[in-house]
Amino acid sequence: MKKYVIVLIGLLWYMAASLKGDTTVRFHVPAGWPAPVYDFTKNPPSAAKILLGRALFYDPVLSADSTISCTSCHLQYTAFTHVDHTLSHGIKGSIGTRNAPATMNLAWSKLFMWDGAVNHLDVQPLAPIAHPAEMGSSLDSVIFRLQRSTTYKKLFISAFGDSIVTGERLLKSISQFMLTLVSANSKYDQVKNKVPGVAFSLVEEKGYSLFREHCASCHTEPLFTTNSFANNGLAVDTTLNDYGRIRITHAAKDSLLFKIPTLRNVEYSYPYMHDGRFKRLQDVINHYTSGIVQHKTLSPELMRPIVLSADDKVDLLAFLLTLTDKKFLFNPDYSFPKEIFLNPAKE
Amino acid sequence: MVRVIFCLGFVSFWVSTIAQPKNNLLLQFVPVYAREVVRLDSGIFICPDSSGIQIETFRFYISRVSVYKNEKLLWTEPMSFHLLDAAIPASLKLSLVMPAGTSFDQISFNLGVDSFTNVSGALGGDLDPSRGMYWTWQSGYINWKLEGTAAAAPTRNHEFHFHIGGYSAPFATLTPVILKVDNQQNVNVFVDLHRFLNGIDLKTENNIMIPGHNAVRLAKKAGTIFYTNP
Numbered sequence: 001m002k003k004y005v006i007v008l009i010g011l012l013w014y015m016a017a018s019l020k021g022d023t024t025v026r027f028h029v030p031a032g033w034p035a036p037v038y039d040f041t042k043n044p045p046s047a048a049k050i051l052l053g054r055a056l057f058y059d060p061v062l063s064a065d066s067t068i069s070c071t072s073c074h075l076q077y078t079a080f081t082h083v084d085h086t087l088s089h090g091i092k093g094s095i096g097t098r099n100a101p102a103t104m105n106l107a108w109s110k111l112f113m114w115d116g117a118v119n120h121l122d123v124q125p126l127a128p129i130a131h132p133a134e135m136g137s138s139l140d141s142v143i144f145r146l147q148r149s150t151t152y153k154k155l156f157i158s159a160f161g162d163s164i165v166t167g168e169r170l171l172k173s174i175s176q177f178m179l180t181l182v183s184a185n186s187k188y189d190q191v192k193n194k195v196p197g198v199a200f201s202l203v204e205e206k207g208y209s210l211f212r213e214h215c216a217s218c219h220t221e222p223l224f225t226t227n228s229f230a231n232n233g234l235a236v237d238t239t240l241n242d243y244g245r246i247r248i249t250h251a252a253k254d255s256l257l258f259k260i261p262t263l264r265n266v267e268y269s270y271p272y273m274h275d276g277r278f279k280r281l282q283d284v285i286n287h288y289t290s291g292i293v294q295h296k297t298l299s300p301e302l303m304r305p306i307v308l309s310a311d312d313k314v315d316l317l318a319f320l321l322t323l324t325d326k327k328f329l330f331n332p333d334y335s336f337p338k339e340i341f342l343n344p345a346k347e
Numbered sequence: 348m349v350r351v352i353f354c355l356g357f358v359s360f361w362v363s364t365i366a367q368p369k370n371n372l373l374l375q376f377v378p379v380y381a382r383e384v385v386r387l388d389s390g391i392f393i394c395p396d397s398s399g400i401q402i403e404t405f406r407f408y409i410s411r412v413s414v415y416k417n418e419k420l421l422w423t424e425p426m427s428f429h430l431l432d433a434a435i436p437a438s439l440k441l442s443l444v445m446p447a448g449t450s451f452d453q454i455s456f457n458l459g460v461d462s463f464t465n466v467s468g469a470l471g472g473d474l475d476p477s478r479g480m481y482w483t484w485q486s487g488y489i490n491w492k493l494e495g496t497a498a499a500a501p502t503r504n505h506e507f508h509f510h511i512g513g514y515s516a517p518f519a520t521l522t523p524v525i526l527k528v529d530n531q532q533n534v535n536v537f538v539d540l541h542r543f544l545n546g547i548d549l550k551t552e553n554n555i556m557i558p559g560h561n562a563v564r565l566a567k568k569a570g571t572i573f574y575t576n577p
Contacts (some may be wrong), residue, residue, distance in 0.1 A: 039468075042467070042468060043468070043469075102456070117484060117486065117488040118485070118486045119465070119466045119487070120466060120467065120468040120469075120486060121468070122468030122469035123468060123469060123476060123481070123486050126476055126481065126483040127483050127484055128483070129483070130483035131484070139476055139477040140477045140479070142510070143477055166471060166475055166477065167469065167475040167476045167477030167478075168469045168470060168471040168475050168476075171468075171469035171476065172468075172469050175469070248485060250518070250559060259425040
């Protein structure tokens with residue numbers, strides 16, 4: 001028995017030594033938030049894996065002609081969405097059919113994409129990598145390119161103990177980086193957490209109660225989304241004919257339902273809606289008061305018109321701006337990993 | 348070096364105390380078109396009849412391989428997921444290790460990947476999404492991929508594509524297959540693509556690449572073309 005224990009300790013020591021240099025990271029759930037949906041036991045976070053995922057997120061090696069990276073469409077300073085155009089732009093100037101959503105707090109999301117086509121964060125990158133109007137590549141050709149890179153050889157060794165590149169490792173590492181993108185330090189959060197010296201102004205306070213009355217059933221605190229799907233009364237754009245969730249479920253009740261987006265950092269995530277049709281938050285608010293299109297699947301909350309005075313609109317807007325989290329938008333841990341791409345000898 | 352000796356010591360200790368005699372079953376899948384074996388490892392397969400069909404790709408998942416005696420479940424392979432590919436002969440041969448003395452008269456497996464696994468994120472081995480059997484625009488495994496050309500198909504280059512999958516109701520395509528067996532060591536499982544293609548009018552149905560009613564119907568059909576005795 002004693003021999004067995006000694007041998008077991010030896011084995012554990014050997015295993016620990018071969019993973020030396022990597023540190024596990026605990027995922028922090030902000031106070032008062034629900035439990036995450038993402039199952040961290042299947043993909044335990046570590047510093048080296050997060051760094052590898054961050055490198056992949058910023059590296060155009062993922063696209064067919066090495067021109068487009070995830071960050072081409074998901075830019076940190078604009079809450080990980082793109083800004084200049086309504087529909088996303090991919091390789092060779094091709095234009096997609098949807099607006100990139102602001103990307104944060106992904107550990108709490110069960111389904112991804114505007115229509116919920118993707119059922120798990122890990123498999124989300126497969127869509128842009130393969131989409132001909134986005135990165136136009138495929139997972140096995142990305143693996144082939146990474147296997148020949150000395151930079152990634154090092155990153156894979158420190159993350160996994162050896163340099164073998166597999167689809168599973170690559171996808172789980174990108175997930176680990178994306179899971180770190182937690183925004184929970186806006187003025188709104190500081191007020192909720194009773195940070196000394198921080199309080200809503202009168203205008204913001206009034207906006208908050210209007211928000212709770214008219215918007216919170218779908219944009220529910222603290223994530224500012226229920227993460228489910230709804231028809232919020234947008235007219236169909238007949239050049240796109242995008243009917244949302246029905247494409248996945250084939251069920252009539254899901255026609256024109258889209259994923260409810262978070263409103264955190266909404267000040268920076270313009271243009272708005274799945275097709276980027278609104279440039280300004282004022283346009284969005286006007287949509288809810290006077291633009292709702294009646295349709296069989298329109299959410300019941302929006303069937304009766306929302307009435308807001310000009311002052312109310314100013315108040316509501318002021319509240320929405322309290323959801324801006326500057327620490328998140330400028331967090332150096334989320335930015336381009338210079339230390340990997342600029343310093344060491346590349347290939 | 349010391350570490351290596353520790354490890355070896357541990358492994359031999361483990362082998363001598365825990366390992367027990369096992370029963371081995373070699374399950375050999377044989378894709379056929381009527382009587383002809385379909386091999387794709389050195390090129391396409393030209394169907395030996397007047398159908399004008401050529402097969403280029405044939406791959407499918409099987410999972411949850413189990414054995415029974417008198418309808419009673421005796422053993423299920425742990426972590427049982429296999430990607431079989433007519434272009435990779437080794438992938439068609441499954442070596443199953445079960446407790447010694449397991450005597451059975453029936454085997455079963457599921458054609459495809461179950462719904463729980465379909466929502467479990469990135470997985471490795473045969474389930475790695477880089478194996479070409481995972482949809483990209485919508486999550487989910489392709490359970491069955493059959494591609495080729497047919498004179499009858501009025502498509503570009505006469506191509507046909509059957510990517511059959513879909514894991515959630517009402518379009519779930521996981522299909523159970525149950526087969527009688529009379530040998531405990533070597534079992535050949537034939538998969539007759541003639542029976543599959545024979546029931547399809549390739550003039551009108553030649554491109555199924557999304558989950559839906561058609562995929563469900565074709566998955567059921569695929570479940571009926573496996574047999575053990577020629």
